[in-house]
Amino acid sequence: MPVRYLKKKENKMKYDLIIIGAGPAGVSSALYATSRGLKTLVLEQDENAGGTLKKVSNITHFTGFMTGETGSVFSKTLDEQLKQCGAKVLQKKVTAASLKGEDKEIICNEEKFLSKAVIIAAGTSQNTPDFEILEELKNKHLHNDARKYYKDYENVIVIGGSDGAAKEALFLSQNNKHVDLIIREEKLGAVPEFSQPILNSNNINIHTNSVISKVSGRKNIEEIKIKNTLTSEEEILNFNNCGIFYYIGSKPNTEVFKEVELNKGYITVDEKMKTNINGVYAVGDIRVKEVRQISTAVSDGALAAIDASKYINAKK
Numbered sequence: 001m002p003v004r005y006l007k008k009k010e011n012k013m014k015y016d017l018i019i020i021g022a023g024p025a026g027v028s029s030a031l032y033a034t035s036r037g038l039k040t041l042v043l044e045q046d047e048n049a050g051g052t053l054k055k056v057s058n059i060t061h062f063t064g065f066m067t068g069e070t071g072s073v074f075s076k077t078l079d080e081q082l083k084q085c086g087a088k089v090l091q092k093k094v095t096a097a098s099l100k101g102e103d104k105e106i107i108c109n110e111e112k113f114l115s116k117a118v119i120i121a122a123g124t125s126q127n128t129p130d131f132e133i134l135e136e137l138k139n140k141h142l143h144n145d146a147r148k149y150y151k152d153y154e155n156v157i158v159i160g161g162s163d164g165a166a167k168e169a170l171f172l173s174q175n176n177k178h179v180d181l182i183i184r185e186e187k188l189g190a191v192p193e194f195s196q197p198i199l200n201s202n203n204i205n206i207h208t209n210s211v212i213s214k215v216s217g218r219k220n221i222e223e224i225k226i227k228n229t230l231t232s233e234e235e236i237l238n239f240n241n242c243g244i245f246y247y248i249g250s251k252p253n254t255e256v257f258k259e260v261e262l263n264k265g266y267i268t269v270d271e272k273m274k275t276n277i278n279g280v281y282a283v284g285d286i287r288v289k290e291v292r293q294i295s296t297a298v299s300d301g302a303l304a305a306i307d308a309s310k311y312i313n314a315k316k
Contacts, residue, residue, distance in 0.1 A: 013114070016115060017039070017041070018042075019041070019043070020119070021044060021120070022089065023049070023123050024078070026283070028301025029304055031081060033308065041087070042082060042090070051285075052123065053075070054072055055144065056167070057070065057147065058070055059074050092108040094256055097118070100277055122254070123253055123284055124251060124252050124253060124286060126246070126249070129248060131214060137221055143245055146171055154176060154241040155177060155243075156172045156179050157179075157212070157237075158181045160183065165183075165190070166195060169181050169204060170198060179201075181198065207235070212244075221244070224236070260282065266286065267287045269281065274307065278311070281308060283303075
């Protein structure tokens with residue numbers, strides 16, 4: 001059974017450390033923080049840990065975790081680690097934060113939580129595609145969770161050319177009759193592990209230099225217009241049973257963290273994950289970094305928690 005995070009109100013509870021987010025970076029932070037005896041609170045707005053990874057079809061390139069395990073299994077593993085490490089976990093959405101004082105204040109609607117240090121591990125939110133589509137069709141047939149398409153559709157449109165999009169296109173091609181992969185770039189940019197099987201596939205069709213301009217239909221998607229970004233020519237695809245999956249980049253969830261220094265929306269940190277504010281750290285996909293992978297997120301979390309422990313103990 002999945003861990004059900006507590007939802008009860010606790011006004012002005014004081015902790016050594018508050019971790020915002022329970023993706024790989026946040027969970028890693030919690031493991032290292034509790035091992036050092038810190039009274040730790042993890043705030044996660046979703047029901048389970050894992051962040052965006054709980055939606056992926058399978059986990060790849062994470063040392064010690066077998067390729068092929070689903071994102072949902074990975075999520076349950078993180079939940080269990082949080083449960084065993086002793087951190088308190090609450091299902092709360094952070095709506096505001098006051099970070100510059102000696103006591104850091106994290107607000108979740110009408111509730112306030114206090115701590116000596118904060119680790120921001122709030123991750124990113126996926127961008128949504130912009131094209132003409134009825135709201136009913138959008139709600140029913142447009143998703144960024146590949147698991148929703150398992151044997152649901154004969155045909156699936158995949159938007160995006162990244163490693164993540166390519167990996168999900170391969171997964172969908174194994175369970176659906178046909179996949180059309182729509183990418184803006186001139187060629188598929190995914191690593192060979194994913195791009196080569198796609199190029200060799202007999203049921204994945206790649207549309208390069210292309211975007212979707214319009215999706216039509218009543219209860220189901222019946223027609224999709226694809227526009228070539230170089231020639232402006234349009235191609236029309238007709239379907240009886242089709243879904244659209246998207247994986248087109250993301251934006252950092254930094255809206256409520258107004259005091260930290262940002263660079264193009266991402267939080268700036270040093271090698272110890274420190275922000276410009278004493279006692280405040282940022283880890284995982286939300287921070288400025290070149291590589292956003294599970295392995296780098298876990299490393300971020302460890303570094304931040306270890307330094308946060310030193311910072312907190314120095315103030316006792």
